[in-house]
Amino acid sequence: MLITFSTLLLMLLVILIAAEVFTNALEHLGHRLGISEGVTGSLFAAVGTAMPETMVPLLAILGGGGGREVNQEIGVGAILGAPLMLSTLSISLMGLSVWRARGPAGAIAAERSGLMRDLHFFLGAYTLSALAMFLPQQGAWAWSRSVICLVLIMLYLLYVLITLRASSALVEQGHGTEAETPLFLSRIGLPVNAATIALQLALGLALLVGGAEGFIAGVEAASHLLGISPLLLSLMVIPIATELPEKINSILWIRKGKDTLALGNITGAMVFQGTLLPAMGIALTPWTPRTDVFIPLLFTLAASTWLRLAAQRGLRVGHLALNGAAYLLYLTVSL
Numbered sequence: 001m002l003i004t005f006s007t008l009l010l011m012l013l014v015i016l017i018a019a020e021v022f023t024n025a026l027e028h029l030g031h032r033l034g035i036s037e038g039v040t041g042s043l044f045a046a047v048g049t050a051m052p053e054t055m056v057p058l059l060a061i062l063g064g065g066g067g068r069e070v071n072q073e074i075g076v077g078a079i080l081g082a083p084l085m086l087s088t089l090s091i092s093l094m095g096l097s098v099w100r101a102r103g104p105a106g107a108i109a110a111e112r113s114g115l116m117r118d119l120h121f122f123l124g125a126y127t128l129s130a131l132a133m134f135l136p137q138q139g140a141w142a143w144s145r146s147v148i149c150l151v152l153i154m155l156y157l158l159y160v161l162i163t164l165r166a167s168s169a170l171v172e173q174g175h176g177t178e179a180e181t182p183l184f185l186s187r188i189g190l191p192v193n194a195a196t197i198a199l200q201l202a203l204g205l206a207l208l209v210g211g212a213e214g215f216i217a218g219v220e221a222a223s224h225l226l227g228i229s230p231l232l233l234s235l236m237v238i239p240i241a242t243e244l245p246e247k248i249n250s251i252l253w254i255r256k257g258k259d260t261l262a263l264g265n266i267t268g269a270m271v272f273q274g275t276l277l278p279a280m281g282i283a284l285t286p287w288t289p290r291t292d293v294f295i296p297l298l299f300t301l302a303a304s305t306w307l308r309l310a311a312q313r314g315l316r317v318g319h320l321a322l323n324g325a326a327y328l329l330y331l332t333v334s335l
Contacts, residue, residue: 007214007218008218008222010214011211011214011218012211014207014210014211014214017207018204018205018207018208018211020248020252021184021200021203021204021207022200022201022204022205022208022249023248023249023252023253024181024183024184024200025183025184025197025200025201025204026044026201027181028183028192028197029044029197029201030044032194032197043160043163043164043268054272054276054277057074057075057076057078057079057277057280057281058075058280060072060074060075060078061075061280061284061285062284072284072285072286075281075284075285076281076285076287076293077235078239079273079277079278079280079281080235080281080293080296080297080300081235081239081296082239082269082273082277083122083126083270083273083274083277083300083304084235084239084296084297084299084300084303084327084330085239085327086239086266086269086270086273087270087300087303087304087307087323087326088299088300088303088323088324088326088327088330089247089323089324089327090247090250090266091266091303091307091320091323091324092320092321092322092323092324092325092327093247093251093324094247094250094251094254094262094263094266094320095108095317095318095319095320095321095323096320096321096324097251097254097255098254098255098317099317099321101255102317103317104316104317104318104321105316105317105318106316106317107314107315107316107317108254108259108263108315108316108317108319108320109257109259109260110259110260110262110263110264110315111260111264112311113166114163114166114260114264115260115263115264115267115311115315116308116311116312117159117162117163117166118264118267118268118270118271119267119270119304119307119308119311120308121155121156121159121271121274121275122267122270122271122274122304123274123301123304123305123308124155125152125155125156125271125274125275125278126274126278126297126300126301126304127301128148128151128152129148129152129274129278129281129282129297130294130297130298130301131148132145132148132278132282132287133287133288133289133293133294134289135148137286137288145282145283145287146283148279148282149279149282149283152275152276152278152279152282153275153276153279155275156271156272156275156276159271159275163268183196183197183200184200185199185200235292235296235334249262249265250262250263250265250266253265263315270304292334295330295333295334296330296334299326299327299329299330302326303323303326303327306319306322306323306326307319307320307323
């Protein structure tokens with residue numbers, strides 16, 4: 001047991017270090033390309049740091065050391081747990097990290113159009129994913145699931161296109177990405193250029209993927225030791241590891257006053273996880289409305305809807321902190 005949980009902690013540490021390496025390189029990439037914080041946060045950071053939560057369900061569903069049913073449960077748990085964790089606990093921790101400095105009524109000065117776009121795409125796609133659970137897997141209407149998978153993929157491509165097209169105008173309005181700290185690799189004597197930035201990004205991603213793979217084995221072993229189903233454990237434990245990059249990146253950015261990067265990193269990842277990951281689940285697993293599957297999905301939609309309503313009026317630190325209550329309520333209901 002000690003070895004199993006030591007391995008889980010080690011993987012958490014690996015992901016924590018990887019997040020810092022990746023964030024630093026990403027700021028330099030965005031600054032070098034002259035793109036907006038919205039693109040850097042919602043696309044580059046979101047997709048890059050979403051690699052672990054993409055790799056974990058994919059590796060679990062297609063392979064892994066357990067049986068097929070166990071692997072599918074781990075995969076579905078990781079797919080549903082990722083946006084649940086982001087929309088509740090991650091948002092809350094980001095708010096709590098600046099609670100003392102700004103107070104509960106302190107404003108969250110994120111660029112509004114990008115934030116609303118992220119939330120609209122996520123809510124639309126995730127609602128569609130929920131409806132897919134009620135469609136037949138066999139018979140005359142089985143093709144409808146494939147249609148939803150295709151629609152989800154196309155929605156993400158449309159989202160990327162719209163976000164990129166909005167970049168230049170946002171840079172002109174003062175929302176360009178700025179790198180405030182030296183590139184880590186430059187501290188060992190390497191020059192700051194496109195090659196070293198790419199090298200540091202690759203190093204960060206490699207650490208993220210490695211940590212994700214190690215976590216799969218740890219979760220399977222821990223579920224047997226604790227007597228908890230792999231689905232429930234993966235819903236609660238895997239996202240802690242796979243979402244650490246988004247949590248740490250966003251906390252670092254919001255404490256520096258980079259609210260657009262901080263929120264965009266989370267909401268952009270939510271769009272990624274609300275489109276491509278459910279498409280994977282619908283295509284590769286029995287995507288059915290079991291209680292232990294549908295409940296986290298409903299909590300995610302509720303927390304995201306609250307964030308959307310709060311953003312309409314103007315986000316405050318207290319609004320973000322309240323999202324953590326949804327996660328605590330989910331834990332209470334599940335356990």
